[in-house]
Amino acid sequence: MSDQRPIPTAAGRAASDERIETPATHEVATWQHRYGDALLGVFGTPKTVLVRGEGVYVWDADGTRYLDLLAGIAVNALGHAHPTLTGAIGAQLATLGHVSNFFATPTQVALAERLLTRTGAPEGSRVFFTNSGTEANEAAFKIARRNRGEDGRRTRIIALEGSFHGRTMGALALTSKAAYREPFEPLPGGVEFVPAGDLAALEAAFAADGEGGPDASTVAAVFLELVQGEGGVLPLPEGYLARARELTSAHGALLIVDEVQTGMGRTGHWLALQDPALGGGVVPDVVTLAKGLGGGFPIGAVVTYGERGSHLLSPGQHGTTFGGNPVAAAAALATIGVIERDDLLASVTAVGEHIRSQVRGMAGEGPLVTGVRGAGLLIGVQLAADVAAQVTDLAQRDGFIVNAVSPSVVRLAPPLVITREQVQPFLDWLRDLNADPASRGVRLPTADDLPTDDLPTYEEPR
Numbered sequence: 001m002s003d004q005r006p007i008p009t010a011a012g013r014a015a016s017d018e019r020i021e022t023p024a025t026h027e028v029a030t031w032q033h034r035y036g037d038a039l040l041g042v043f044g045t046p047k048t049v050l051v052r053g054e055g056v057y058v059w060d061a062d063g064t065r066y067l068d069l070l071a072g073i074a075v076n077a078l079g080h081a082h083p084t085l086t087g088a089i090g091a092q093l094a095t096l097g098h099v100s101n102f103f104a105t106p107t108q109v110a111l112a113e114r115l116l117t118r119t120g121a122p123e124g125s126r127v128f129f130t131n132s133g134t135e136a137n138e139a140a141f142k143i144a145r146r147n148r149g150e151d152g153r154r155t156r157i158i159a160l161e162g163s164f165h166g167r168t169m170g171a172l173a174l175t176s177k178a179a180y181r182e183p184f185e186p187l188p189g190g191v192e193f194v195p196a197g198d199l200a201a202l203e204a205a206f207a208a209d210g211e212g213g214p215d216a217s218t219v220a221a222v223f224l225e226l227v228q229g230e231g232g233v234l235p236l237p238e239g240y241l242a243r244a245r246e247l248t249s250a251h252g253a254l255l256i257v258d259e260v261q262t263g264m265g266r267t268g269h270w271l272a273l274q275d276p277a278l279g280g281g282v283v284p285d286v287v288t289l290a291k292g293l294g295g296g297f298p299i300g301a302v303v304t305y306g307e308r309g310s311h312l313l314s315p316g317q318h319g320t321t322f323g324g325n326p327v328a329a330a331a332a333l334a335t336i337g338v339i340e341r342d343d344l345l346a347s348v349t350a351v352g353e354h355i356r357s358q359v360r361g362m363a364g365e366g367p368l369v370t371g372v373r374g375a376g377l378l379i380g381v382q383l384a385a386d387v388a389a390q391v392t393d394l395a396q397r398d399g400f401i402v403n404a405v406s407p408s409v410v411r412l413a414p415p416l417v418i419t420r421e422q423v424q425p426f427l428d429w430l431r432d433l434n435a436d437p438a439s440r441g442v443r444l445p446t447a448d449d450l451p452t453d454d455l456p457t458y459e460e461p462r
């Protein structure tokens with residue numbers, strides 16, 4: 001039987017705050033062991049066990065402090081334990097914690113209204129609340145299924161290679177990676193994948209409709225991310241979205257944009273769609289949101305744009321117990337309120353550009369870093385070889401939480417409240433590592449090396 005010591009309490013904090021950079025004691029190791037004995041092993045061994053957070057920092061059970069440059073994978077928009085957020089959650093919970101969807105709450109309605117204005121949704125648009133990103137995409141999938149056309153022939157959904165839309169069966173059917181899909185087949189049918197960014201392939205998917213006008217179309221929806229987050233922080237090329245809009249409009253298909261990772265300020269705009277370089281003024285039919293929306297409190301949302309997408313689901317065709325929960329809605333309203341009050345969209349743009357320009361400058365200064373991409377505070381650092389997992393482990397050892405999103409890409413998705421000064425120690429660290437990776441054991445392959453099969457595998461996205 002594993003150690004049954006109690007979870008460290010707030011009373012123990014002061015003492016643990018004093019401890020910095022202790023070598024691994026049995027505290028983290030014990031919790032990791034107990035985790036392994038109690039939790040389903042789908043995530044592997046946790047990298048450490050975190051006990052508290054404040055602003056852009058978190059502490060583990062050994063008392064080690066980390067600069068959190070991942071924010072729960074693009075979730076903790078306001079950092080940790082933000083007083084406005086905790087205050088709003090506490091106040092709502094103390095007033096009214098949950099009601100069934102037979103009833104409504106002012107908090108839920110206010111959040112829906114706020115989302116409609118911030119996302120620039122036109123008259124007639126609507127919101128459906130969920131608890132997570134995958135559930136938002138399930139709802140969007142069902143909306144697409146209802147876009148059958150008069151003769152019921154619209155059953156195909158076009159998704160992109162490299163996509164990640166979630167782990168439940170419908171969202172998984174829209175996710176391209178074979179290793180995620182194959183163990184769970186058969187998945188909901190009708191989904192076809194085309195190479196991301198390849199306009200000719202997208203056009204060919206519509207051409208497969210055969211002759212005839214728009215009414216002959218068999219495509220119900222195109223589903224895409226503007227920056228493929230889990231795919232390696234890969235933005236779609238300019239012009240792709242606009243052409244996808246033209247094709248979907250011409251053929252009666254829906255354009256569904258998954259902004260679960262990119263939405264709610266992450267790119268320096270409420271939606272990546274509002275970034276001229278990414279969205280180019282395109283108006284979609286459906287947008288899905290989650291992650292940063294509640295600042296760390298679980299909530300997702302589907303925004304249907306205009307009358308068309310808003311009336312495909314009729315009463316009784318979809319629902320959820322927790323969707324629209326007033327505490328979650330209060331968390332999202334508080335998060336949006338702080339983003340507005342503290343002008344965080346401008347800060348995200350400025351700090352993101354600072355990080356990218358510094359990392360860009362490192363490419364060429366040393367052998368490790370070769371480039372940078374992304375938007376706002378969703379950033380991919382491209383490495384020269386498949387060593388992202390090793391770099392991530394070294395970063396953690398030195399007090400920085402980042403993520404190996406693909407074998408050769410390190411992802412940064414810090415809290416939106418992070419400042420240049422706070423991120424600078426990491427940039428200095430990366431510059432040092434880049435100058436001499438071999439001194440930290442990061443071995444980059446040379447022309448004489450064999451293929452990289454024996455290099456560490458990257459972390460699985462959640």
Ligand code: PLP
Pocket residue numbers: 132133134135137164165166167225229230258259260261262290291461462
């Ligand atoms: N869509 C995108 C673009 C995502 O990045 C993710 C999660 O990483 C999801 C959907 C799934 O969201 P969740 O993990 O909240 O179900």
